[in-house]
Amino acid sequence: MGELILYDYWRSSAAWRVRLALAAKGLAASHVPISLIAAEQRSPDHLARNPQGLVPVLADGTLLLSQSLAIIEYLEETHPDPPLLPADPAGRALVRSAALIIAADVHPLGNLRVLRWLREELGQDEAAVTAWLHQWMGTGLAALEAFATSHGGRYVYGDRLSLADLCLVPQLYNARRFGLPIADLPRLLAAEAAVFALPWAAGTRPVEPESVK
Template sequence: MPGVMTSPILFDYWRSSASYRVRIALNLKGVAYERVSINLAGGAQKEADYRARNPQGLVPMLEMDGLRLTQSLAIIDYLDAAIAEPPLLPADPGERAHVRALALAIACDIHPLNNLRVLKYLKDPLGHEEAERDEWYLHWLREGLAPLEAMAAPHAGRFLFGDSPTLADICLIPQLYNARRFALPLDAYPTLLRADAEATKHPAFAAAHPDNFAP
């Protein structure tokens, strides 16, 4: 029916890091949304109906403003451009580049190597045992978090950059959630832990936590 406004619909999986990022961003921007669970563990992302909506067969996907938006950082960029407050990136070009670099260090350098589909491929057909897959996961976490700590520390405040949450924190918190799932010691990353502690107290982050959506 023309003129009828519909709520944004987020297609996600409760424990997906990329979906977790988008839930945080939607909450920070004050966007109410409907949620459709896509069970990655059960292969729902490969079903024809979902592939017709999203040819990559990945989550998250956000249907909003008549658009089908995919890729978590692209979705967050859209939200930040469409809804001015609160800004998720600094206005200063240099600071903006710095925050983007922190976010990309997580979203491009750590997360893809530890994605569920990568871990599944290590198991079958490559035949790696669970202990080997866990060590793979932990290796790439350590490789990524140590330089991230060094990058963030000089400009961090309560959060990874300054005293307000940014795109960098949106990417960090899901990654640390995963690090704890795999029992990675985090004491070597005090800057990251400080930002994580602040985010834990923030309603937008707390409401997006995977435990709120566990089946």
């Protein structure tokens, strides 16, 4: 493995998943901020890293990887300990399905470019945008709560930290940010608390850079 560089944005929840995975595995990476409010994700330099114009991107030497779940699976395969996926195929499939509730079906609908499209191209006001966010975050988080009720323990799946928790934590941050009521998600809130009881977790939290304050 070469030098790890994470191209991220402080408030990116997809990037936060990767920060959590790196920290869980005790891997050091340098961070290069890509300002989404300054549209740096669509700069020629960043498009050369990721033609989608999104963060995160992880560089491992000359290898450039995008898509947070693919990045985390790469880290899992190159650094299996501690594991973020269960050992058995059924457990692995269940954890991936929980992670994808967030990563495939909730998060993309609240992404910056989608919200901008709603506001700027479809002329929706802030009340409509908030209603959109609450609808899709609420639906997905309720499904994940049901998953955790069936399969969870200390964490979203069983009693070991997994990829599912790495997707949950940033999405709960987004839910609070956009004012979605989450008190009716006790299993998810307990799993979030279990993550932040881990000694390395707090250091992954989003920190607003001085320059944008």
